[in-house]
Amino acid sequence: MGRDRVVRIGLLGFGTIGSSVYRLINKEHDQILEGTGVDLRVAKVLEIDPKKRPADVPEGLFTADFADILNDPDIDIVVEVIGGTTFAFDFLDAAMRAGKNVVTANKQLLASRGQSLFELAGDEGRHLRFEAAVAGAIPIIKVMRESMIAAGIKTVYGIVNGTTNYILTKMYADEGDYADILKKAQELGYAEADPTADVGGGDAAAKMAILGSIAFHSRVKLTDVAYEGIQNVTLGDVRYAKDLGFVVKLIGAARLIDGQVSVRVFPALVPEQHPLASINGANNAVFLQGDEIGEIMLMGPGAGGQQTATAVVSDIVSITNTKDVGFLQSCSCYRALGFYPADEVESAFFIKTNVEDVSGVLARIASVFGDHGVSIASMIQKGRGAEAELVLITHPTKEKNFFAAIADMKALNCCTSEPMTLRVL
Amino acid sequence: MGRDRVVRIGLLGFGTIGSSVYRLINKEHDQILEGTGVDLRVAKVLEIDPKKRPADVPEGLFTADFADILNDPDIDIVVEVIGGTTFAFDFLDAAMRAGKNVVTANKQLLASRGQSLFELAGDEGRHLRFEAAVAGAIPIIKVMRESMIAAGIKTVYGIVNGTTNYILTKMYADEGDYADILKKAQELGYAEADPTADVGGGDAAAKMAILGSIAFHSRVKLTDVAYEGIQNVTLGDVRYAKDLGFVVKLIGAARLIDGQVSVRVFPALVPEQHPLASINGANNAVFLQGDEIGEIMLMGPGAGGQQTATAVVSDIVSITNTKDVGFLQSCSCYRALGFYPADEVESAFFIKTNVEDVSGVLARIASVFGDHGVSIASMIQKGRGAEAELVLITHPTKEKNFFAAIADMKALNCCTSEPMTLRVL
Numbered sequence: 001m002g003r004d005r006v007v008r009i010g011l012l013g014f015g016t017i018g019s020s021v022y023r024l025i026n027k028e029h030d031q032i033l034e035g036t037g038v039d040l041r042v043a044k045v046l047e048i049d050p051k052k053r054p055a056d057v058p059e060g061l062f063t064a065d066f067a068d069i070l071n072d073p074d075i076d077i078v079v080e081v082i083g084g085t086t087f088a089f090d091f092l093d094a095a096m097r098a099g100k101n102v103v104t105a106n107k108q109l110l111a112s113r114g115q116s117l118f119e120l121a122g123d124e125g126r127h128l129r130f131e132a133a134v135a136g137a138i139p140i141i142k143v144m145r146e147s148m149i150a151a152g153i154k155t156v157y158g159i160v161n162g163t164t165n166y167i168l169t170k171m172y173a174d175e176g177d178y179a180d181i182l183k184k185a186q187e188l189g190y191a192e193a194d195p196t197a198d199v200g201g202g203d204a205a206a207k208m209a210i211l212g213s214i215a216f217h218s219r220v221k222l223t224d225v226a227y228e229g230i231q232n233v234t235l236g237d238v239r240y241a242k243d244l245g246f247v248v249k250l251i252g253a254a255r256l257i258d259g260q261v262s263v264r265v266f267p268a269l270v271p272e273q274h275p276l277a278s279i280n281g282a283n284n285a286v287f288l289q290g291d292e293i294g295e296i297m298l299m300g301p302g303a304g305g306q307q308t309a310t311a312v313v314s315d316i317v318s319i320t321n322t323k324d325v326g327f328l329q330s331c332s333c334y335r336a337l338g339f340y341p342a343d344e345v346e347s348a349f350f351i352k353t354n355v356e357d358v359s360g361v362l363a364r365i366a367s368v369f370g371d372h373g374v375s376i377a378s379m380i381q382k383g384r385g386a387e388a389e390l391v392l393i394t395h396p397t398k399e400k401n402f403f404a405a406i407a408d409m410k411a412l413n414c415c416t417s418e419p420m421t422l423r424v425l
Numbered sequence: 426m427g428r429d430r431v432v433r434i435g436l437l438g439f440g441t442i443g444s445s446v447y448r449l450i451n452k453e454h455d456q457i458l459e460g461t462g463v464d465l466r467v468a469k470v471l472e473i474d475p476k477k478r479p480a481d482v483p484e485g486l487f488t489a490d491f492a493d494i495l496n497d498p499d500i501d502i503v504v505e506v507i508g509g510t511t512f513a514f515d516f517l518d519a520a521m522r523a524g525k526n527v528v529t530a531n532k533q534l535l536a537s538r539g540q541s542l543f544e545l546a547g548d549e550g551r552h553l554r555f556e557a558a559v560a561g562a563i564p565i566i567k568v569m570r571e572s573m574i575a576a577g578i579k580t581v582y583g584i585v586n587g588t589t590n591y592i593l594t595k596m597y598a599d600e601g602d603y604a605d606i607l608k609k610a611q612e613l614g615y616a617e618a619d620p621t622a623d624v625g626g627g628d629a630a631a632k633m634a635i636l637g638s639i640a641f642h643s644r645v646k647l648t649d650v651a652y653e654g655i656q657n658v659t660l661g662d663v664r665y666a667k668d669l670g671f672v673v674k675l676i677g678a679a680r681l682i683d684g685q686v687s688v689r690v691f692p693a694l695v696p697e698q699h700p701l702a703s704i705n706g707a708n709n710a711v712f713l714q715g716d717e718i719g720e721i722m723l724m725g726p727g728a729g730g731q732q733t734a735t736a737v738v739s740d741i742v743s744i745t746n747t748k749d750v751g752f753l754q755s756c757s758c759y760r761a762l763g764f765y766p767a768d769e770v771e772s773a774f775f776i777k778t779n780v781e782d783v784s785g786v787l788a789r790i791a792s793v794f795g796d797h798g799v800s801i802a803s804m805i806q807k808g809r810g811a812e813a814e815l816v817l818i819t820h821p822t823k824e825k826n827f828f829a830a831i832a833d834m835k836a837l838n839c840c841t842s843e844p845m846t847l848r849v850l
Contacts, residue, residue, distance in 0.1 A: 024717060028575040034759055035574065035642060131572070137718045139572030147556070147564030149460065150453040150738040217460060275724065278703045292449060293562045293735050296725030299700065301718065310718050313575040322746060334459055 006039045007320055010069035010100070012091055013082035014047035014062075017105055017132070020305035021079060021312050022057065028313065038320050040313075044069045046082075046091075066091055070098050077127075077316055080104040089113050096126040103315045105132035105308060111206035111222040114213075118331040127322070128330050129315035134207045135160050135284040137307035138300040139314065144214050144288070145332065152291030156215050157425070158252040160207040162282035162302040163191045163198035164230050168248050168267075169280045171238045178233060190282060200229035201265045204252050211286065212254035212263040218337035220254070220263050226342050227265035237420060240352060240391060241269050244380075247277040251425060260340035268423040269350050276425070343400035348377070351392045351406070353419035361414045365390070368412065372405040373397065387416055393424060431464045432745055435494035435525070437516055438507035439472035439487070442530055442557070445730035446504060446737050447482065453738065463745050465738075469494045471507075471516075491516055495523050502552075502741055505529040514538050521551040528740045530557035530733060536631035536647040539638075543756040552747070553755050554740035559632045560585050560709040562732035563725040564739065569639050569713070570757065577716030581640050582850070583677035585632040587707035587727040588616045588623035589655050593673050593692075594705045596663045603658060615707060625654035626690045629677050636711065637679035637688040643762035645679070645688050651767050652690035662845060665777060665816060666694050669805075672702040676850060685765035693848040694775050701850070768825035773802070776817045776831070778844035786839045790815070793837065797830040798822065812841055818849060 009025065011018055025040050033039050047053055048064045069075055070091075078095040080088050080102065088109050092102050097120070104110070110117070110133055121128035131141045135158070144153070159165050163185065170181045182199065185191035197203045205227035212220035230250050241248050246269035254263045270277045275297045279285040284302025289295050301307040355361045362381070369376055375395040382389040394402065406419060434450065436443055450465050458464050472478055473489045494500055495516075503520040505513050505527065513534050517527050522545070529535070535542070535558055546553035556566045560583070569578070584590050588610065595606045607624065610616035622628045630652035637645035655675050666673050671694035679688045695702045700722045704710040709727025714720050726732040780786045787806070794801055800820040807814045819827065831844060 024575050028577070028717075032574060035757055137576075137721060139568050142572055143564050143568065146743060147567055147739045148735070149457060149742050150449050151562075151735045152453070275703060278700060290735075292453075293732050294726045294729070296562060296723070298721070298723050300721030304719070307718050310573070310576045310715075314572045317574050318571060332460055 004033065004037050004039050006041060007077065007316070008041050008043040008075045009316065010072065010075040010078045011042055011045045012066070012069070012078065012080045012088075014045050014052045015081065016305035017081040017308050017312070018045070018047070019054070020309035021081065024306070024309040024313055032317065036317060036320070038317060040316065043075050044072060066094075070094055075100060077319060078102045079312060079316070080106060081312070083108070085109045085112055089117070092117055092128070093120060096120050096124050096128070101127035101319050103129045103312055103319070105130070105312060107133040107203070107206045107210060111209040114210075114331065115219055115221070118333070121330050127319045129319060130210070131315045132308045132311035134210050135286055136300070136302040136304065137310050138284055138286065138298050138302070139311065140211070140286045140298055141214060142314070142318070143298060144211070148288065148290065148293070151288070151293040153215050153288050154256045154291060155289040156211050156252075156254040157276060157287040158204070158208060158211060159249055159276060159279050159283070159285045160211075160252050160302065161198055161204040161250055162284060163195065164204070164250040165279065165284070166190050166282045167199070168230060168233070168238070168250065171233075171235055172242065172247060175235060175239065177235050178230070199231055201227035201250065204250060204265045208252035208254055208263050208265055211252070212261060213331055213333055215254055216256050216261050216335070216337060217332050218261055218335040219331065219333040220261060224339060225263045225265060228267065230267050232420075233267050233422075234420075237352065237422065241350070244269075244391075244393070245272050246270060246424070247272060248422070249276060249279070251276070255340075257340045257345070260338045262340040262342070262345055264342070264345075266423050268425045270425045274425060343398070343403070345399050346396040347399055347402070348396045348424040349394045349402055350422045350424050351394070351419055353390055353415045354387055354417040355390050355414050356387055356416055357414065361412070362390075364412055364414065365409055368408045369394070369405045371408070372401045374402055374405045429458060429462050429464050431466060432502065432741070433466050433468040433500045434741065435497065435500040435503045436467055436470045437491070437494070437503065437505045437513075439470050439477045440506065441730035442506040442733050442737070443470070443472070444479070445734035446506065449731070449734040449738055457742060461742060461745070463742060465741065468500050469497060491519075495519055500525060502744060503527045504737060504741070505531060506737070508533070510534045510537055514542070517542055517553070518545060521545050521549050521553070526552035526744050528554045528737055528744070530555070530737060532558040532628070532631045532635060536634040539635075539756065540644055540646070543758070546755050552744045554744060555635070556740045557733045557736035559635050560711055561725070561727040561729065562735050563709055563711065563723050563727070564736065565636070565711045565723055566639060567739070567743070568723060569636070573713065573715065573718070576713070576718040578640050578713050579681045579716060580714040581636050581677075581679040582701060582712040583629070583633060583636060584674055584701060584704050584708070584710045585636075585677050585727065586623055586629040586675055587709060588620065589629070589675040590704065590709070591615050591707045592624070593655060593658070593663070593675065596658075596660055597667065597672060600660060600664065602660050603655070624656055626652035626675065629675060629690045633677035633679055633688050633690055636677070637686060638756055638758055640679055641681050641686050641760070641762060642757050643686055643760040644756065644758040645686060649764060650688045650690060653692065655692050657845075658692050658847075659845075662777065662847065666775070669694075669816075669818070670697050671695060671849070672697060673847070674701060674704070676701070680765075682765045682770065685763045687765040687767070687770055689767065689770075691848050693850045695850045699850060768823070768828070770824055771821040772824055772827070773821045773849040774819045774827055775847045775849050776819070776844055778815055778840045779812050779842040780815050780839050781812055781841055782839065786837070787815075789837055789839065790834055793833045794819070794830045796833070797826045799827055799830045
């Protein structure tokens with residue numbers, strides 16, 4: 001197109017994502033050059049592990065010293081895919097100070113130490129792009145920042161952790177136990193040996209912190225997100241949900257309520273007709289509600305080196321074409337909104353418990369809920385006599401009222417099992 | 426942000442979309458200014474119909490003479506939402522020659538006379554943006570162009586006409602007849618008085634021409650798209666599909682096959698598990714398959730003045746922040762690929778027909794399909810004796826072979842009704 005320009009990349013890390021980025025840049029090089037005039041080249045790769053340096057990649061490309069990238073004036077963009085929050089932070093910090101734009105796929109780093117990096121990017125006039133940090137190949141960051149600029153987004157629901165969605169999908173489809181399916185997921189490589197970050201909700205919480213920040217232009221840190229995981233979701237819950245027309249999903253919810261921000265992660269019952277109910281396996285999805293746009297959803301692969309690499313490359317190409325650094329980019333956190341109190345949030349709830357002496361007990365339980373202003377949408381009981389299983393779904397109610405009702409219900413001493421509660425979307 | 430700049434808009438047309446754009450720019454003005462430093466103002470509105478000039482909009486804003494916009498050097502961007510392919514063309518052509526960037530929501534114009542406009546944009550170094558022309562509020566143009574740059578997209582399936590999707594959804598859910606539901610849709614304003622462009626597939630074809638051009642970087646005009654509508658889809662077909670686990674949808678399909686482009690629109694059976702099967706009512710969706718990215722889908726409102734206005738405003742803001750005009754923008758049709766012959770495309774088919782004397786006939790029909798290399802995936806018959814209903818689903822096969830088999834089947838003279846055929850996704 002008569003304006004070809006060479007853009008040189010310094011790649012930090014040559015694991016699954018790093019090697020995919022390298023391969024993709026080479027594979028799509030000519031097409032990107034033809035379409036954009038940008039001649040993309042991976043100039044240097046930081047990889048200290050010799051086992052991660054494949055024979056078919058020129059050995060001269062690798063270095064074990066970050067300074068070789070930092071001090072190379074021909075390197076324009078540094079791509080960080082080593083993970084962690086220490087070296088990754090130092091490298092990005094130094095790269096921006098040295099005049100380089102940066103791309104990262106590191107959600108934990110952004111959710112915990114992002115503020116300092118975004119401020120540096122602003123001060124130094126650098127790009128700090130991170131499409132790959134949330135929902136893998138789904139271009140949710142660009143869409144929220146650029147396309148939804150006048151959409152009046154008020155709610156962001158995300159299925160942003162592929163491991164938990166895989167497990168919940170399998171529990172639903174195969175009617176398998178949580179522990180068995182987790183074990184199988186680990187064997188297949190869908191879950192880590194230590195699955196805590198995924199099944200405990202922490203990974204989803206980091207991603208929702210980032211999405212909340214972008215959606216409402218106000219910084220949300222990982223520590224601002226209240227999160228629960230799926231460890232206590234049983235096959236029985238999933239089956240009950242199915243009978244009632246629901247699917248259990250680990251939902252991230254970022255909401256703007258009365259001018260304040262609420263970001264949380266919890267397992268929830270999603271109605272079968274809701275678009276999020278159809279997101280299966282390791283897929284991710286982000287569902288947006290806005291005053292101007294109504295409802296919109298993006299779904300796609302949330303992980304995978306190859307898929308995530310497409311997001312990294314799109315960030316690189318976007319950097320080469322943006323006029324004002326900072327404009328619609330970086331965190332765009334120009335507001336400093338407060339956080340909406342968690343126990344004031346309104347949610348509908350599903351409750352399951354075993355009770356004795358059903359006939360007398362139902363009225364007393366109903367009365368406890370009524371006392372706290374919690375209105376019951378539906379009630380199902382199975383079995384009669386000495387012990388029956390009781391399932392309730394409430395209308396949306398302030399969470400503090402709901403949990404007060406649950407405490408009073410337990411004080412009735414008629415529950416023969418610990419009540420199980422799940423939010424309903 | 427210390428770099429506020431005024432950007433003045435000339436708006437052509439003050440109908441549903443135009444008035445929504447005006448309202449949205451005013452409503453989101455402060456937020457856009459705060460987030461981007463762009464001070465957006467609608468400076469002039471071309472609207473010749475006095476009935477479309479509401480009392481709450483300053484009368485001084487309106488003009489009946491395009492020259493007032495064309496010759497105003499302070500107007501930076503012209504937004505065309507008058508529709509049609511004559512005045513709209515002349516206005517956009519003149520605006521670009523006068524140094525203005527342009528935004529349009531006019532799919533018919535782009536699909537029929539886009540080449541000349543895109544070439545002019547390239548020659549003059551102007552933006553020609555059109556996010557709102559396809560799938561309303563869904564940011565599919567930006568996503569395909571910017572985020573999917575290295576995704577290796579090979580297939581684009583779209584539900585891009587809200588009217589037909591509304592009708593088909595109602596037929597499925599309410600088990601109503603096509604004619605009755607169309608009439609109701611017209612009463613509700615979901616279908617035009619003359620519904621031909623929607624139900625005949627022409628509207629979807631124009632949108633798929635645009636999506637095909639963007640996906641494969643090669644120009645596809647409306648006349649390059651083979652399209653069929655939903656006028657012949659009966660309630661019986663929809664019910665049969667339901668029984669077999671399928672939903673009937675009007676599908677746009679743009680594919681890259683052996684380096685050639687195929688773009689078509691047809692009613693098709695979509696398996697219930699497919700993400701496109703869950704797109705209901707007047708919603709739109711675009712489903713992408715790529716070598717690098719796997720599968721990704723965007724869904725949302727495909728129409729509505731308010732929703733479409735969000736896409737127009739995002740185009741305006743994007744123009745103010747793009748470094749190189751033409752880079753990833755306009756048509757990006759830097760290739761000139763051929764078109765894949767329609768009858769060589771491989772499709773699976775559903776066939777329904779009434780036949781006489783089932784026992785003898787089945788073998789003869791099966792043999793006709795076998796002779797043409799068309800393999801049968803499943804066969805169902807209802808009724809016995811004098812007349813039975815026969816339903817077949819084939820494996821994917823070249824369309825010319827399939828239609829040759831259908832011709833031979835009809836020549837057997839055992840069909841007592843015209844065979845109904847639908848493609849299967």
